Amino acid sequence: xxxxxxxxxxxxxxxxxxxxxxxxxxxxxxxxxxxxxxxxxxxxxxxxxxxxxxxxxxxxxxxxxxxxxxxxxxxxxxxxxxxxxxxxxxxxxxxxxxxxxxxxxxxxxxxxxxxxxxxxxxxxxxxxxxxxxxxxxxxxxxxxxxxxxxxxxxxxxxxxxxxxxxxxxxxxxxxxxxxxxxxxxxxxxxxxxxxxxxxxxxxxxxxxxxxxxxxxxxxxxxxxxxxxxxxxxxxxxxxxxxxxxxxxxxxxxxxxxxxxxxxxxxxxxxxxxxxxxxxxxxxxxxxx
Ligand code: UTP
Numbered sequence: 001x002x003x004x005x006x007x008x009x010x011x012x013x014x015x016x017x018x019x020x021x022x023x024x025x026x027x028x029x030x031x032x033x034x035x036x037x038x039x040x041x042x043x044x045x046x047x048x049x050x051x052x053x054x055x056x057x058x059x060x061x062x063x064x065x066x067x068x069x070x071x072x073x074x075x076x077x078x079x080x081x082x083x084x085x086x087x088x089x090x091x092x093x094x095x096x097x098x099x100x101x102x103x104x105x106x107x108x109x110x111x112x113x114x115x116x117x118x119x120x121x122x123x124x125x126x127x128x129x130x131x132x133x134x135x136x137x138x139x140x141x142x143x144x145x146x147x148x149x150x151x152x153x154x155x156x157x158x159x160x161x162x163x164x165x166x167x168x169x170x171x172x173x174x175x176x177x178x179x180x181x182x183x184x185x186x187x188x189x190x191x192x193x194x195x196x197x198x199x200x201x202x203x204x205x206x207x208x209x210x211x212x213x214x215x216x217x218x219x220x221x222x223x224x225x226x227x228x229x230x231x232x233x234x235x236x237x238x239x240x241x242x243x244x245x246x247x248x249x250x251x252x253x254x255x256x257x258x259x260x261x262x263x264x265x266x267x268x269x270x271x272x273x274x275x276x277x278x279x280x281x282x283x284x285x286x287x288x
Pocket of ligand 1: 009010011012013014015016017055104106107108109110112113130131132257
């Protein structure tokens with residue numbers, strides 16, 4: 001079945017970015033001149049997604065306004081003949097009626113946030129994109145996953161290799177296939193294993209294509225790591241139900257939920273911009 005819907009969980013507290021995230025969600029933090037959530041929505045659009053479901057918490061208004069038509073600004077820019085700016089605020093806007101918001105209520109974990117979208121997703125496969133995992137790639141990460149999904153169906157997670165001492169920060173895949181394959185057959189998943197216990201160094205990053213059976217598993221409300229309802233725990237139960245693959249995507253992922261990752265993303269994205277790289281390069285060189 002064609003993948004039409006994507007869920008964007010944006011209900012986390014973003015405590016690592018306080019005070020910036022006191023009154024707005026971290027997904028509205030800009031990398032260069034675009035909020036993280038817009039990068040994720042554009043990646044989904046590139047992959048053919050038609051319906052966009054935001055699971056929100058505090059700061060809902062900022063995200064809703066961002067994906068809404070801004071009549072006043074539009075009229076002012078039009079009146080001043082600012083064509084480029086007009087394009088910058090409108091060309092990526094999802095069409096009317098294609099965006100839905102659902103409130104998570106309490107931030108009980110990523111698994112709980114995904115479960116909150118169950119009625120809007122219904123009985124069809126869907127994508128999940130975590131906007132704080134920002135991915136720089138020639139072909140968007142979700143588009144690469146959709147190409148695999150069209151061949152294999154089932155469940156797919158995006159994966160990248162991490163240093164062994166980093167495994168305790170990620171969900172790690174226990175591969176059934178050869179350890180270095182780009183397409184990994186998932187035999188197991190372990191949440192945040194210690195380096196000596198990690199079954200591989202293939203980590204799960206924030207892009208998923210999931211079958212709707214995940215909602216049944218999530219509705220058990222089992223508390224996992226950190227006392228939160230974890231998506232990984234539900235994914236473990238889905239192994240064996242349908243084909244389950246990890247895709248080592250082509251591209252670079254930045255953990256923008258973390259300050260160093262966010263700063264790296266800002267530099268990497270700015271250095272790819274013709275209008276910014278020349279001004280930034282000498283400054284970066286002077287710092288080193
Ligand atoms: P994180 O694990 O980064 O948690 O969430 P967080 O609360 O956002 O940030 P910190 O650790 O306090 O700084 C990963 C993703 O899951 C979403 C977040 O918005 C983020 O996109 N999430 C997490 C929810 O939507 N709801 C939750 O209850 C938890």
